[in-house]
Amino acid sequence: MKLHAFALSLTLGLCWALTIFISTLLAVKTGYLEDPLFLVTKIYPGYDLSYQGAFVGMVWAFADAFIGTYICVSVYNFFVKKLKK
Numbered sequence: 001m002k003l004h005a006f007a008l009s010l011t012l013g014l015c016w017a018l019t020i021f022i023s024t025l026l027a028v029k030t031g032y033l034e035d036p037l038f039l040v041t042k043i044y045p046g047y048d049l050s051y052q053g054a055f056v057g058m059v060w061a062f063a064d065a066f067i068g069t070y071i072c073v074s075v076y077n078f079f080v081k082k083l084k085k
Contacts (some may be wrong), residue, residue: 004073005077010066020040024057026062045060
């Protein structure tokens with residue numbers, strides 16, 4: 001069964017972007033999740049634990065998940081096509 005790369009990439013990109021956005025706001029407001037999000041500051045340039053950082057992180061997270069998912073689904077579809085022959 002082939003997967004629709006663009007649709008799945010959009011879905012996972014939005015999910016990851018919202019996860020980073022909400023987690024960052026939660027960390028800024030309460031301090032919860034600061035340690036795991038500190039690791040994210042090392043990965044996404046310009047991201048920090050602030051209100052502005054929540055938006056920067058959301059953009060990076062969407063791009064990261066979208067591109068990664070698109071590549072994985074494309075490879076998956078390639079092998080599905082090859083193995084059906």
